[in-house]
Amino acid sequence: MRKRVSFICMLALLICMLLAACGGSNKSSVTADMQNYKDLNRPGIKVGALNGGIGPELVEKELPEAELMTYNNYADLLMAIDSGKVDAIVEDGCTLIYHNMQMDDRYRKLDGYLKDFSYGYAFAKNDKGRALASQMSEFIGKCKEDGTLDEEFTNWLTKEGEASMKVDYAALPATNGVIRMATTSTSPPFTYVEDNKTIGYDIDLVARFCEEYGYGLELSSMAFDGLIPAVSSGKCDLGGAAIVITDERKESVEFSEAYFDGGQAAAVLADPSRSSEGFFRQMKDSFVKTFIREDRYKMFVNGILTTLVITVLSAIFGTLLGFAVFMCCRGGNRAANTITRICTGLIQGLPVVVILMILYYIVFAKAPVTGVFVSVIAFTLTFASAVYSMVRTGVSAIDTGQTEAAYALGVRKNKTFFKIVLPQAMPFILPQYKGELVSLIKATAIVGYIAVSDLTRTGDLIRSRTYEAFFPLIAVAVIYFLMARILIFAVGRIEVRTDPKRRRREDILKGVTVHD
Numbered sequence: 001m002r003k004r005v006s007f008i009c010m011l012a013l014l015i016c017m018l019l020a021a022c023g024g025s026n027k028s029s030v031t032a033d034m035q036n037y038k039d040l041n042r043p044g045i046k047v048g049a050l051n052g053g054i055g056p057e058l059v060e061k062e063l064p065e066a067e068l069m070t071y072n073n074y075a076d077l078l079m080a081i082d083s084g085k086v087d088a089i090v091e092d093g094c095t096l097i098y099h100n101m102q103m104d105d106r107y108r109k110l111d112g113y114l115k116d117f118s119y120g121y122a123f124a125k126n127d128k129g130r131a132l133a134s135q136m137s138e139f140i141g142k143c144k145e146d147g148t149l150d151e152e153f154t155n156w157l158t159k160e161g162e163a164s165m166k167v168d169y170a171a172l173p174a175t176n177g178v179i180r181m182a183t184t185s186t187s188p189p190f191t192y193v194e195d196n197k198t199i200g201y202d203i204d205l206v207a208r209f210c211e212e213y214g215y216g217l218e219l220s221s222m223a224f225d226g227l228i229p230a231v232s233s234g235k236c237d238l239g240g241a242a243i244v245i246t247d248e249r250k251e252s253v254e255f256s257e258a259y260f261d262g263g264q265a266a267a268v269l270a271d272p273s274r275s276s277e278g279f280f281r282q283m284k285d286s287f288v289k290t291f292i293r294e295d296r297y298k299m300f301v302n303g304i305l306t307t308l309v310i311t312v313l314s315a316i317f318g319t320l321l322g323f324a325v326f327m328c329c330r331g332g333n334r335a336a337n338t339i340t341r342i343c344t345g346l347i348q349g350l351p352v353v354v355i356l357m358i359l360y361y362i363v364f365a366k367a368p369v370t371g372v373f374v375s376v377i378a379f380t381l382t383f384a385s386a387v388y389s390m391v392r393t394g395v396s397a398i399d400t401g402q403t404e405a406a407y408a409l410g411v412r413k414n415k416t417f418f419k420i421v422l423p424q425a426m427p428f429i430l431p432q433y434k435g436e437l438v439s440l441i442k443a444t445a446i447v448g449y450i451a452v453s454d455l456t457r458t459g460d461l462i463r464s465r466t467y468e469a470f471f472p473l474i475a476v477a478v479i480y481f482l483m484a485r486i487l488i489f490a491v492g493r494i495e496v497r498t499d500p501k502r503r504r505r506e507d508i509l510k511g512v513t514v515h516d
Contacts, residue, residue, distance in 0.1 A: 034268055036111050040088055041065045047266070048077050048086035052225025054244045055090040058114050058264055072223060073186040074099070075463035081107070081269060090114060092242050093265035094157055098189040101159060103467060108270040113263030117246075121206070122231045122239040122253040129254050132179070132237060137257035139209045148208070149259060156189040156201040163189065165199050167207035174216025181206055182236035182451070185221045186464035190242040193461050195294045196302075202240040205259060220371075222451035228252055229357075230451070233365040283470070290471035296462055303458030304479060310372060310454065311441045311483075314379035318440075321380060322387025326395075330417075340388070347385040352378065353446045360450040371452035379440060386436045394429035395421060430495040437491060438484045445480075455479060 034040065040047060041063045049055030051070040059068045069086050071077045078099060080086045093113060100107050121136055123129035143149045155161040183202065185193045191200040198219055210217045220236055227239040232252045242262075245255050291297045328336045347355065356378045364374055398421050406416040448457035459476040463469060 034088070034110065037063065037114055037266060040110075040266060045088070046086040048080045048089045050074065050077060050091060050224060052223065052227075053091075054117065054246065055264055059090055062114055072225075073184075073460055073464055074188075075186060075460065075467065075469075078467055079463075079469050081267075088266050088268045090264055090266045092187070092190075093262050094189065094260075095187060095242070096265050096267050097157065099467075102188075105270060107267040110266045110268070113265050116261070116263040117244040118258035119242050119260040119262065120245045120255040120258050121202075122228060122243055122249070122255060123237065124231055124234050125252070125254055126234065128237070129231075133254040133256050135213055136209060136238070139212055140257045140259045143205070143208075143259070149205075152201055152205055156204070163199075165204050165207065167204065167211050169203065169207040169210065169217040169219075172207070172210050172216045173214065176214040178216035178218050179206075179210060179238060180218045180220060180236040182220050182222060182227045182230040182239040184224050184227070184241040185461050187224065187241045188464075191240075193299075193465060196296075196298055201260075202242065206238070206240055220451040221453065223449060226449060226451070229361050233361045235361060235365050286466070286468045286471045289466040289468060290462055290475065294465075296465075299453075299458045299462060300455070300475060300479070303453060303455040304483075306372065306453060307441070307444050307455045308483065310375045310379060310444050310447060310452075311487075313376045314383050314444075315437060315440060317376070317380040318383025319387050321384035323391060325384065325388050326391045329392075330395075344385045344388060347381055352382055352443055353449060355382065356446065356450055371447065371450040374450060375444070375447045375452055379444065382443075383436065383440055387433070390429050390432045390436070391425070393432075394425035397428050398424050427495070430491060434488055434491040434495070437487050441484055441487060442480065 042065050045063075045066045046069050047059050047063060047066045048069045048071055049059050051072050056068055056070050059066060069080065071080060074091065074095065077089050077091065081089050088110075089107075093109070096107065096109055100109075121133075123133040123136070140149075143152075155166070156163055181203075183191045183198065185191055185198050187200075189200055190202045191198060193199075198221060203219070207217055209215075220230065222230065224241060227241060227243060228249060230236045231239040239253070242260070243249075244264075245258060249255070289296075291300070325340055329340050356375065359378050360371065360374045364377075402420055402424075403416055406420050407413075411420070444454060445456040447454050448460065453461070455476055459472040462472045466472065
């Protein structure tokens, strides 16, 4: 019955996504005559902007009559305007030019900029950060004089450019150490993924800087709103992804000299009534762009492996930790129980994403550990808390008279627990354990907040390159579903073998002489 319900739910999800893709977009013609920003500043107009960027602040300040809608990445932002969820979008002017180059002038930029800005690289407010900021400013000054910045502009922001890296950052000698760079992979042409490698204007310029000063370069890809925290906490040495220099940001980080002058622009659909390609042609092109082009299926494989590693390790360590804590508290030690109640209450009372970011940006800010390691720690703690509660509940369901009878017969305390109490408690524990395990694998979808390229993050990266929603999201949904079903099946087999009511008579009596 459960399998049938799960299948029906998955089929319903696929049908809904298929209908959404087939139904086309709900575009409004309200923006057809818009030419300037005054046309956006009126009630009923919805304007989308990138969360963590300067766009939301500008919309609230410069377009107070419009309704602000924020999105986590450019892929979601573009899908919002394509589907009619917003009437206009505000984004970096150069990024808008890049998107139009990739999508056959699908968007129409309004006249001028909403506001002009300069972009710079962010560094930590410490001695090392100030020294690197000084070196970077010196380097940018040289690039302005010798024409390197003009070369970068032509390479990455014009149709005549090759859009190729001039320096291979993976082969830098690192004679003066390694610089960790916080960046995104979804802000083209400044940073994006191509052929499973992060490239772009910002990456190429930093690679040239590292080559000039003898540094190696290590990239940490994360959401845009995590860049400044990653730098200010010391987790990364510099941040770069078309970061706008503002007075408020200067309070948290040091900025280099500006390497690019641009601004935030607004755009509407060039032709809201333009019809799209046929459905089957559209599905075919989407499939090729999602899985085949640039061998993007390899990104899904890597994302699956990362998700499985985090899930399996967290489940193993969380189970061991939760069970160990229960054993320490089982004897009634007042101090152990008090500490455990405080810790479990704290862990259960906080969202996992908050725990994850506290560990990454505060607890392990200075430690040279990866986001995967921090993710395993965070989910181990949350899963251990759940295991402790499950074991305590399951054991309390067993009549204490059995324990007392075992003690009366001279059975030792630990043997009584492991041979008599725990086997009877397992049928109460495993169903809850199975549900927590499924919740664990779904909860790992948030690890992209701390620069981990898991399955969900992989889907976001591919959407940022293909501008397609159907196959990336469907692939992520199906893969999560299959992984959850496999884990449920594995735990279900253990559940059968430990439940006397569900085991075969031959298995129960194995090793027992019945005809004496």
